[in-house]
Amino acid sequence: MNALEIKNLTKTFKDFKLSNINLTLPSGCILGLVGENGAGKSTTVKLILDMLRADSGSITVLGRDSRRDSLYIKENVGVVFDDIGISTRLSAAEVGKVMKNIYSNWDSSEYMRLIDKFSLPMNKPFKDFSRGMKMKLGIAIAMSHRARLLLLDEATSGLDPVMRDEIVSMLNDYTRDETHSVLISSHIVSDLEKLCDYIAFIHKGEILLCEEKDILLSEYGIMRGSESEINNMSDINPDAVLHKKITPYGAEAIVKKNCLPAGARLGAVGIEELFVFMIKGENVK
Amino acid sequence: MKGLILNDLYLIIKNFKAYVFIFAVFAAITLTGNGNIFMVFYMIFFVAVIPTTLFGLDENSRWNVYCCALPCTRKHIVMSKYIIGLASELTAVTASGICYAVGMIRSGGFDPGLFSAVMSAGFLVEVFYISASLPFLFRFGAIKGRVFMMVMVCVVCIVFSGVGIMAANGAEAGIMSEVYTKIQSIWVAPAALAAGLAIYTLSFCISCAIYSKREIS
Numbered sequence: 001m002n003a004l005e006i007k008n009l010t011k012t013f014k015d016f017k018l019s020n021i022n023l024t025l026p027s028g029c030i031l032g033l034v035g036e037n038g039a040g041k042s043t044t045v046k047l048i049l050d051m052l053r054a055d056s057g058s059i060t061v062l063g064r065d066s067r068r069d070s071l072y073i074k075e076n077v078g079v080v081f082d083d084i085g086i087s088t089r090l091s092a093a094e095v096g097k098v099m100k101n102i103y104s105n106w107d108s109s110e111y112m113r114l115i116d117k118f119s120l121p122m123n124k125p126f127k128d129f130s131r132g133m134k135m136k137l138g139i140a141i142a143m144s145h146r147a148r149l150l151l152l153d154e155a156t157s158g159l160d161p162v163m164r165d166e167i168v169s170m171l172n173d174y175t176r177d178e179t180h181s182v183l184i185s186s187h188i189v190s191d192l193e194k195l196c197d198y199i200a201f202i203h204k205g206e207i208l209l210c211e212e213k214d215i216l217l218s219e220y221g222i223m224r225g226s227e228s229e230i231n232n233m234s235d236i237n238p239d240a241v242l243h244k245k246i247t248p249y250g251a252e253a254i255v256k257k258n259c260l261p262a263g264a265r266l267g268a269v270g271i272e273e274l275f276v277f278m279i280k281g282e283n284v285k
Numbered sequence: 286m287k288g289l290i291l292n293d294l295y296l297i298i299k300n301f302k303a304y305v306f307i308f309a310v311f312a313a314i315t316l317t318g319n320g321n322i323f324m325v326f327y328m329i330f331f332v333a334v335i336p337t338t339l340f341g342l343d344e345n346s347r348w349n350v351y352c353c354a355l356p357c358t359r360k361h362i363v364m365s366k367y368i369i370g371l372a373s374e375l376t377a378v379t380a381s382g383i384c385y386a387v388g389m390i391r392s393g394g395f396d397p398g399l400f401s402a403v404m405s406a407g408f409l410v411e412v413f414y415i416s417a418s419l420p421f422l423f424r425f426g427a428i429k430g431r432v433f434m435m436v437m438v439c440v441v442c443i444v445f446s447g448v449g450i451m452a453a454n455g456a457e458a459g460i461m462s463e464v465y466t467k468i469q470s471i472w473v474a475p476a477a478l479a480a481g482l483a484i485y486t487l488s489f490c491i492s493c494a495i496y497s498k499r500e501i502s
Binding site for chain 1: 296352355
């Protein structure tokens, strides 16, 4: 079963449009939604949670329609927003009591275990927490009610590398259970590269690409040379060069490995390079 | 919904400590005075701003967004604010009522009719204030809601001034004794309670309709 299926999702605002979004997250996997600020990542998460109403399209979460079964979905989904949203004067202990009365399947002992694991103070007000502590508390809440899907919206932004690494390994542990899945949106591509099974690029409200990470890394390469070399390659096989960037010092292009002649010299492409190329490079197609 | 109410209660306990002190000062003035109606109304009005303040705190911490991602319906979210509003209102009316009654007894002139009329008026004013402000808060949020609160305070002041002028004119015309007799009837309190609950219920339905359509971003 897929943990999440988004089909032809469209949402129009005055100054922004999320167009025809299609995403699938299989159970037991982690999908990274990569996009610059304002690309539509948070809007997508809020549409999944029925906080915004879509103009068209459908969203299925854990096999249920996101609008019709919103309450069931929210019981089984853990959410962490960039700005968390916990009342600033409450302590972790009080937040636990609040959540116990909100989630029907709240697990107090798991919450306490996570609070202890993250070394979070029980009685300190949330407003006095560091950014990392706030994020950890948000994650502790999201993981203490037997959620089968985690939606993390920019959950690693503003954290130091050590903290981000901790969160990445925690999420890896979480998805060892094949019924657990994660959708994580971020503009910090390096975290997603470490963590995700699937990567989706979103730009100006459109999905540019959604693919298994390993396939992305094995299918694409980066070619460096002169502008004429890149253009020649494009002439030989129009499908080979996807995006190119010409600078006064030379040219670079994202190419499809299987469309190139044997022996072509290529460098390995990282997710971040691929993303930047897709956003900033000249689209050859 | 219990969790939402608990969250609000924690916020009230942590953010309204100063209110307890101010309330105690006004309670002392009412207790030692000779039935000053202004003090009674002041205490009731003071508590009426609690739902508006809670909205501001929720928006400041983004709890208003987060709670929509939790397993709570929009109706639950609206209802929790109305329950908190009603509970704080009843607490304020009861506490100020006790102080007012004790103040009247101490000054040797407890008048059940006047007491019932004053408390009913206090209850209705607060119900009206909360009922009128909550739909605006659910529609526009705390900042615009506060603007509305100021407008409401002006409206109440104008209405009370108008009533005062009418009472003065009525006293001159000799019709006030008849009016006093009517508002001190034993039916005033139950009628005020019924009217208050009807206004509150209508306001709740309007807020539910507004908030169920509102997009949270």
